[in-house]
Amino acid sequence: MVHNGIEYGDMQLIAETYDVLRRGLGLSTLDAADVFDRWNQGPLESFLIELTARVCRVMDSESGQPLVDVIQDKAGQKGTGKWTAEIALDLAVAIPTIAAALDARVLSSLKDQRVAASRRFEDGSARLRADDCERTIIDLQDALYASRICSYAQGMALIAAGSAEYKWNINLSEIARIWKGGCIIRAKLLDPVRRAFGAQPALSNLLMDDQLGREVQRAQHGWRRIVSEAAGAGIPVPCMSASLAYFDSYRTARLPQNLTQAQRDAFGAHKFERTDRTGFIHANWS
């Protein structure tokens, strides 16, 4: 089940990347295929990246265009992504990238509403302000890679939580090895995942592995630039931005939920903890 949740995340991240290449940079589908082929020689090497390059090259004999270009933009689903999201809610594990991928499929299916809304809100050129195409493609590779690591981190955290809850004693390193053996998310990235959990079976989060943490650190700059530019240009990148918010939440020692706790105590007497001692207390806020 979690394999399929990660698959949803991976596919939506690739779709967002393809959208930035096509609309954001103005590349043709065949040019985009070249980019995916090139990436498949590096850290992004995976079945899904290879497949993306391949499907982008298939021509439609009727129209003479790439077949992808004449396919309707409404994604279907068989329910395993939904199932992953449900279990994550039950186990209270945050899997925002995977959840956003599910929502992206749902929103894509509202084709008539989207067409009507596009007339009112003019979706415009969506072209990035960036003028350096090669630089942007490198940043995009970093954005996709770092986002993919976050998506795998969420999936592994979900399996770890399920394993603890149901006393399944799952070996996460073995999971990575099995997935590498032949499945839709088979990817070079599974090698460091396997090594990470092999070395530290109780690793709290994949982001805390030395090698993967360093790689995310390195990819940060381009990742932030792509999310920023896409927000400015009006290209939706729900999974890339959910991944970035996940990373930024996870690495922030002091988040603003102290305010949330104050609000909850003020309107509902839900109590809060103080930073300087343990125990729950209620305050008079009036």
Place this chain on the structure above:
Amino acid sequence: MVHNGIEYGDMQLIAETYDVLRRGLGLSTLDAADVFDRWNQGPLESFLIELTARVCRVMDSESGQPLVDVIQDKAGQKGTGKWTAEIALDLAVAIPTIAAALDARVLSSLKDQRVAASRRFEDGSARLRADDCERTIIDLQDALYASRICSYAQGMALIAAGSAEYKWNINLSEIARIWKGGCIIRAKLLDPVRRAFGAQPALSNLLMDDQLGREVQRAQHGWRRIVSEAAGAGIPVPCMSASLAYFDSYRTARLPQNLTQAQRDAFGAHKFERTDRTGFIHANWS
């Protein structure tokens, strides 16, 4: 239930705003209270904004600091937000802002992991590059307002879907009137929501209302700037960016899910539709 889901979204949006004011712009908690008080005179007028200003002014007699500043940043929850997210999955309605608010509470609770990760990934100053503080506060107001509209739009769409599914014949305009009467999400925004569904009971999405659509259009620039700047500075804004991705997905006539459909057909023979005729077909992708 959906009231509480919207409440989660609203509270998290306010928390993100407070974080940008505090860390992003360097304002004190009392200065932030002034900003919320000022906003409460405009379109953001609401119980939660008023409450935010109020709780930010309560001083802690022990430390002499604002009480909010000594509250632990781990948000609790009673389960109604989770319930909203579950039903949304069942009804296949996208409520990404509300779902992101839930995840933000979950991530906030991982305090020990966050503190450890902050040492590795140095969360730094998180200061925005923006040097015009007043301009940024205006943009932030727009970002919060537009994001709030998206959150209400998602909640109303969920109620509409439930009403259709269970044949409850719910009057959405009445819902807005009742909420305005006295509840945690009571807000000036409920007036145009009430009017919108009063005029068009079958309105497909709140964003398609003339007045609210115009207001989002107007707020767009500042909203995009805040999401961009926060991504650059490393301040997590999961709900603001999920709202923006929701808006940008909804207003885009042609999304990249044509690629998703091509991939699904290539690896799983799930079939796809063409843009130039109806019916599902399978292609040979090898």
